[in-house]
Amino acid sequence: MDYLGDLQAFLPGIITAVAGLAVITIEALKSGHKSAYWVTSFSLIVALFFGIQSLGTPLQEAFSGMLVHGGIAAFGNVIILLGTLFCVFLSNDYLEGIDHNYNEVYGMILFATSGMICLAGANDLISLFLGLETMSICLYVMAGLIKNEKQGAEGALKYFLLGAFSTGFLLYGAALLYGATGTTSIPGIGAAASSDLLFLAGAALLLIGFLFKVSAVPFHMWTPDVYQATPTTLTAYMATASKAATFMAMILVLSRALPSVEGLDWQAVLSVVAIITMIFGNIIALVQDNIKRMLAYSSIAHAGYALVGLSAATPEGYSAVAFYLFAYTIMNVGAFGVVAYYERNKGLDFSDVNNLAGLGFKKPMMGVMMSLFLFSLAGIPPFVGFVGKYYVFAAAINANMVPLAIVGVLASAASVYYYLRVMVYLYFREAHKETEMIDASFLYKGALVILALLTVYYGIEPILPFGGLMELITGF
Incomplete structure (x- = not known):
């Protein structure tokens, strides 16, 4: 050895x-x-x-x-x-x-x-x-x-x-x-x-x-x-x-x-699970008022998107899943980080979307970053979430799994509602109670800014700087 x-x-x-x-x-x-x-x-x-x-x-x-x-x-x-x-x-x-x-x-x-x-x-x-x-x-x-x-x-x-x-x-x-x-x-x-x-x-x-x-x-x-x-x-x-x-x-x-092997068609099994997961996660997320529960059901839906790439069972599909996980990590940590910033303040339950009313103007930096992360999670260009979804859906199409990709696109389109709903409360609802907002440290805000910049950068320049995606993820 x-x-x-x-x-x-x-x-x-x-x-x-x-x-x-x-x-x-x-x-x-x-x-x-x-x-x-x-x-x-x-x-x-x-x-x-x-x-x-x-x-x-x-x-x-x-x-x-x-x-x-x-x-x-x-x-x-x-x-x-x-x-x-x-x-x-x-x-x-x-x-x-x-x-x-x-x-x-x-x-x-x-x-x-x-x-x-x-x-x-x-x-x-x-x-x-x-x-x-x-x-x-x-x-x-x-x-x-x-x-x-x-x-x-x-x-x-x-x-x-x-x-x-x-x-x-x-x-x-x-x-x-x-x-x-x-x-x-x-x-x-x-x-x-x-x-x-x-x-x-x-x-x-x-x-x-x-x-x-x-x-x-x-x-x-x-x-x-x-x-x-x-x-x-x-x-x-x-x-x-x-x-x-x-x-x-x-x-x-x-x-x-x-x-x-004969009798083991795990691609079909994963395709069915992916469809059910994408539909269920997005539908239940539509009616959530608690942001953490909404992001939980959102994460279920995102697991479905990743399963679309796995279902393709090709090197392209596996590489697409790897990039999607990279994108998902950046934007999801950022979204939870902004929620955590609000939750540090006592007096209101800021995980309730109703209590975010007016905070987009009260804390404009946090409001803008939350909007970036939510746009990316929804798969709207030019953010990294769009590129990640494009990769996994393209891999499914190239593997002749067009219906699976269509379901994924439609499910992603439905998710826009509950992501944008948070921004409606941030910017288009009057605050119903005044609260003093405790500011965070420079490191906290700096980490969120870096995550926001990565979300934008890898949406515009999706090929990682270490080399092309397929060259970077070798071994298949």
Whole structure:
């Protein structure tokens, strides 16, 4: 074994895991010390630097084939670390504002990120399960951070119970696949794939476990309650980094372990799930007054858009999903960040859209940025959300799945209503109660400005500066 090469391949995950241990140690020695936040931020910047360095390299195996690095796995690491870094930048001010700024949160974020990196590069069902569980357990803890409120405890308990239930599906599916093929290696499973009932049942259960983690219908039940109960910046982390890691793992499993065999038409299955998810997510989001619940159902719909690219089952489709996750992370963290900015102010429940009346003029900078993020989420040009949707729908059309793309376009058009509804309250409704708005730190506002600039820039110049998209995401 090339131990040095293996450690280098998983260096971003190692950095975040070691930093997590350092943060927990700091908290144990000196509770509430500010250095824990700065250690978290610095470690994520260093890990992101090494992640960017590996972009454009071919997909290679490490740790005796347990993990892969480079290629689409490297791109997934960058998305995960980018989303995590901005969520951490936003969390310090927000958690202080709601009196829940515990250093243990940063430790949980770092450990969860290490699990996500393992999940996104999993090349074996064992490493896939380890990454998934490391991520999930930390998210369960963060979901219950506001434990003194009934809503927080209920959301965390629901997330834990349903998460454990879905993990059972995934683990049982992995066991059946091992029984059918005699290996837990993802490429090995693909090489031994057959139409045997044992193999088909294992593949189905494995997909069910994945679909729960990405909030696809009908496995979405936990999402609205958990998103609403969790502190907003941590909700942004759940909605972006964890979803990106799971979709990256799905890409590796679908492209390497589940080839087309008789009786296993997973493209058709994913197409049906994508259609149901897009329609259901958008329809229920139309009637939501709570912005966090609206964004929760919106995230369900966005999972459906990503499933459109997966359904194409082509290198173009997988690359489109990767770019879509990048776009989704930027605009969704930004939208949740603006909501969190308003929520820091006491006196009104700013997650209720009615209480946003008139704030577009009272805080014009936040109003403009919220408008940018919502326009992008709706898929309106020239923002990055439009480019992401264009890529996944174009991949479906090129794979002769035109009806699926048409449903996606229509569902995206319907989403414009509930996104623009927020802007109507920001700019075209009179404030019904005067409240003093607490300003955020320069770092908080700077992070949101950078996210807004990225949303505009990658909408105008969608090819990443590290190289062409297809050249960047190699390995298929």
